[in-house]
Amino acid sequence: MKLVVYLKPSPITFTRPIDGGKYPLLDSVTTLRVAARAGQQSGLGVGESPSINVVLNNIDKRAATLLGNPLRLRAELYNTDNSLFWAGFISHLSNSSGASTLTIES
Amino acid sequence: MNLLLSENVPLRTTQDLGDFAEKTPLPQRFGDLTQTPFKLIRLSAAKFLAADHPMEITGAFINKAATLDYNIYTESDEDGHTWQVVEFGTPIPETDEASAVGRGRRNPKTGALIENPADIMEFVLKLCGRSETFGRLRAEAAGAGVVLAGSITEIKSIRVTLDDVAYSAGAIWTPLDARLYPVIDPLPPFTVLTKMNTENVVADLDITDTADILHLSYAYSDALNKPLKFIELTASPQLYGGLVQEIILPWISSPRVAEAVGRRWLHRLAGDRRTVTLSSGETSLRPGSWTELRAHPEWGIPGTDPKIMVLAVDLNADSSSVQITGEAVLSTPLVKLTAHSVALPPVLGSGVTLKVGAGIATFTLEDDQQPPQPIKGARATLDGGPAVTSNAAGEVAFPVVVSNPPKAHVLRFVAPGKAPIQMEVLL
Numbered sequence: 001m002k003l004v005v006y007l008k009p010s011p012i013t014f015t016r017p018i019d020g021g022k023y024p025l026l027d028s029v030t031t032l033r034v035a036a037r038a039g040q041q042s043g044l045g046v047g048e049s050p051s052i053n054v055v056l057n058n059i060d061k062r063a064a065t066l067l068g069n070p071l072r073l074r075a076e077l078y079n080t081d082n083s084l085f086w087a088g089f090i091s092h093l094s095n096s097s098g099a100s101t102l103t104i105e106s
Numbered sequence: 107m108n109l110l111l112s113e114n115v116p117l118r119t120t121q122d123l124g125d126f127a128e129k130t131p132l133p134q135r136f137g138d139l140t141q142t143p144f145k146l147i148r149l150s151a152a153k154f155l156a157a158d159h160p161m162e163i164t165g166a167f168i169n170k171a172a173t174l175d176y177n178i179y180t181e182s183d184e185d186g187h188t189w190q191v192v193e194f195g196t197p198i199p200e201t202d203e204a205s206a207v208g209r210g211r212r213n214p215k216t217g218a219l220i221e222n223p224a225d226i227m228e229f230v231l232k233l234c235g236r237s238e239t240f241g242r243l244r245a246e247a248a249g250a251g252v253v254l255a256g257s258i259t260e261i262k263s264i265r266v267t268l269d270d271v272a273y274s275a276g277a278i279w280t281p282l283d284a285r286l287y288p289v290i291d292p293l294p295p296f297t298v299l300t301k302m303n304t305e306n307v308v309a310d311l312d313i314t315d316t317a318d319i320l321h322l323s324y325a326y327s328d329a330l331n332k333p334l335k336f337i338e339l340t341a342s343p344q345l346y347g348g349l350v351q352e353i354i355l356p357w358i359s360s361p362r363v364a365e366a367v368g369r370r371w372l373h374r375l376a377g378d379r380r381t382v383t384l385s386s387g388e389t390s391l392r393p394g395s396w397t398e399l400r401a402h403p404e405w406g407i408p409g410t411d412p413k414i415m416v417l418a419v420d421l422n423a424d425s426s427s428v429q430i431t432g433e434a435v436l437s438t439p440l441v442k443l444t445a446h447s448v449a450l451p452p453v454l455g456s457g458v459t460l461k462v463g464a465g466i467a468t469f470t471l472e473d474d475q476q477p478p479q480p481i482k483g484a485r486a487t488l489d490g491g492p493a494v495t496s497n498a499a500g501e502v503a504f505p506v507v508v509s510n511p512p513k514a515h516v517l518r519f520v521a522p523g524k525a526p527i528q529m530e531v532l533l
Contacts (some may be wrong), residue, residue, distance in 0.1 A: 001423055035418035035431075036278035036393035037269055038287070049111040050280070072108045077423070085423055088281075089108045100146060105110050106281040 001026065003054055005067065005090070005102075006074040012066060014056055019080075025063050027055040027099065029077065032086055051105040052077070052086055063100035067093060075104045115234060115258065118158055118187065122148065132158035132189065134233070135210035137221035140164050142359055143329035144257055146204040151197035154204050156190040156393065157257075163208040166192055167329075170205070205329035210255070221253040223275035223357075224284060227268050237500035238352040242394070243277055243284035246434025249522050250286060250366065252276070255404035256357035257328055274324075274357030276367040278417070283394035285415075288374035290438060292413050296398040299414075303387040307404035309380040309412075309434070317351035317375040318439075322368040326356030337446040338463070339368045341376035351375060361446070361532075369441050377438040380407070382414050385427045391416050397432065409436060430473065433465035446508065458517070460531065466508040467533055471496050471519060486519035488531075506533050 003026055011068040015021035032052040054077065056063040076087040092103035109116070117131040130147055137156045146154035146166075156163055156178075163178045175195035182188040185502065197203055211220045211229070220226055224244035231238050247253075252275050258267060272279045278287045318341045323333035333354055353371065358364045382399075391397065395416040399405055412434035420429035445463035457472040469486065472478035479498025485493045488504040496502045496519075506515070515533050520526045 029423040032421040032423075033418060034280055034282070034393055034421065036280055036287075036416075037265065038273060038278045074108065079423070085421070089110055091110055105112070 001029065001080055001100075002078050003056075004078070005070055006076075007016070007067070007070060008073075014063075017057075021054045023066065025057040026095070027057050029054050032100050050086075051088070051103055053093065054102045054104060056097055056100045056102065058095060058100040061095075061097075064095045067100060067102075069093075075102065079105070109234040109236065109264060111268075112263055113234075114261050115230060115264055115267050117258065117261050119151075120155075120482050122166060122187075123149065123155075123189075125149065129222050131220055131259060131261050132302070134158060134229075134258040135161055135208075136229075136257070136455070137210050137219055137253060137357075138359060139210060139255050139257070139265065140207045142255065142325050142327045142334060143167060143205040143207050144327065145259075145329045146192055146206055148198075148200075148204070149191070152195070153193045154198075154206075154418075155204055156192050156208065157210065158189050159211055160188055160506055161190045161208055161210050163190065163192055163206050165207045166194070167205045167207075168194070168198060169202050170330075199237065203329070206382060210257075221255060223252060223254050223271055223277055224246050226254060226271050226357075227279065227284065230258070230267055230271070230353040236264075238281050240279065240284040242335055243275075243279070243286065246286040247275060247277070252363055252367065253360065254284070254357040254363075255359040256326065259328055274355040274367070277371045278394065280393045282392055285394040286370075287394075287415055288370050290370060290373050292396050292415070294396075296396045296413060297391060299384070299386055299388065299397050299402065301402055301404070304399070304402065305385050305404065307382065307384045307399065307402055307406075309405070309407055313382055315351075316346045316379075317349045317372070318346050319348060319350040319444075320368055320372040320375065321350060321352045322364055322371075323352070323354045324356070324358040324364045326354065335364065336401050337361070337364055337368060338444045339365070339372050339441050340444040341372055341441050343439055345376060345378070345439070345442075365443060371436040371496045372441050374433075374435060376441070377433045379433060380412070380458065382412070382430075382432045382434050384430050384432075386430055389421075389426065389428050391428060391430060392419055393417055394468070397430075399434075407436065421509075436480050443508065456528070460533075462506065462508055464533060465505055465507070467531075468501055468503045469519075471500040471521065473521075481521045484519045484521040486517065488517055489515050490518075508533060 014023045014026045016026045017024040027097040030053040034050045070090045088104040088106040089106040094101040120130045166176045224240040316340045320339045323336045325335040326333045397414045414432040416432045418431040447461040459470045471481040484496040486502040494502045515531045516530045518528045
């Protein structure tokens with residue numbers, strides 16, 4: 001699994017530590033619920049936009065330094081077979097001393 | 107500009123045209139709006155805006171009365187925006203309302219009206235700086251003849267704006283895909299789910315969204331602030347005690363489309379519908395996918411193998427399976443068109459509304475006072491048949507044969523002290 005964030009001037013790719021790479025900071029990904037929307041028909045899905053939280057290791061403030069302010073930037077999450085798992089725009093970033101949690105929303 | 111679906115569609119407003127007195131969104135209009143009058147936005151005493159893009163204007167009204175005293179032209183600014191103007195020959199008092207009818211945006215390459223629901227939804231997304239495409243919905247809507255007509259006049263979130271369009275089309279959507287749903291007979295391909303790739307199958311029956319009769323209002327006029335047309339569809343057998351559901355599909359203007367979409371909705375509401383949850387190794391399944399649960403030992407309902415439309419998927423990046431929620435309609439009722447009515451265009455001075463049911467067309471004649479008063483004692487004929495006199499409620503009734511699409515009939519009536527009026531009525 002890898003996360004590509006389209007930072008400017010060039011995108012960067014976060015990978016899991018086990019996969020190596022230049023930025024092996026990808027820690028975990030929450031479950032994503034994608035539901036169809038159908039206007040006012042109550043039995044069919046009417047809810048929030050799909051979003052997913054991605055947790056990056058922020059030891060030594062490395063993830064926070066790399067990300068800066070990434071709001072509205074495109075982010076893509078790929079499976080280990082390189083197929084696209086989810087794509088959207090960064091709508092929230094929460095930094096703590098140990099973790100940077102990105103919310104990617106469609 | 108990367109707008110989220112939860113953020114608003116960036117409609118321009120009158121402030122963008124230099125009018126800072128009142129901030130009114132500048133509308134985007136789509137499809138054939140020649141039968142559903144829309145409000146014009148006042149720019150000056152005689153000059154009004156029809157849409158924030160060029161469009162065809164086929165008629166204009168002052169206080170619902172048709173006028174020919176107007177010119178149409180477009181204006182542009184240095185940023186490349188072009189908007190459609192209707193300018194009347196004389197100043198229109200502030201207390202009067204101006205409206206118009208016409209045809210909305212056209213595809214800049216083909217010149218065709220943008221009226222396929224997928225094209226409208228993609229246009230909205232493009233307006234928001236996004237690039238989703240809905241090829242499957244475009245093909246399905248074209249195949250089913252689903253065309254829409256309507257206006258985006260309010261600043262609402264992108265997802266709610268798309269919901270409005272999809273709902274009128276009888277479609278579901280996610281950012282990844284959009285499909286016509288419900289449908290009566292789903293067509294292949296189906297992803298086959300068996301005991302080898304699927305487990306934890308549960309089918310729930312729930313009272314939510316059940317009905318036997320559908321009252322569908324459509325042809326919404328934003329000038330009159332109401333839908334102008336109505337149909338009633340009735341299911342047989344009735345599984346839910348004759349329960350009625352009322353819906354308004356404001357983006358539909360055609361009786362043919364209203365009936366087709368209404369039939370699909372009522373098959374879902376009145377049919378034997380199960381909500382199916384399951385876990386599947388088919389991790390590529392997403393909302394909008396058709397599946398077939400084939401000879402699965404966990405399926406606890408007798409009958410044929412169910413076709414399931416996937417409506418929601420819970421994805422876990424570290425899991426080899428996905429959790430799916432879908433719908434299967436196991437049996438559908440017979441659906442009949444049992445009534446329809448048409449509020450006639452507001453161009454006659456006198457208001458006439460029409461309801462049709464049980465083979466009887468009932469016209470209600472009202473004068474142009476505020477509030478309107480019923481016209482008693484008017485002599486009316488339909489297609490030159492025997493004259494009928496309106497009662498105290500302004501009503502006259504004639505036996506008719508309802509057809510869809512409606513056929514043209516001629517209503518003539520003479521109200522006491524007024525000139526005779528003749529109009530074409532679609533029944």
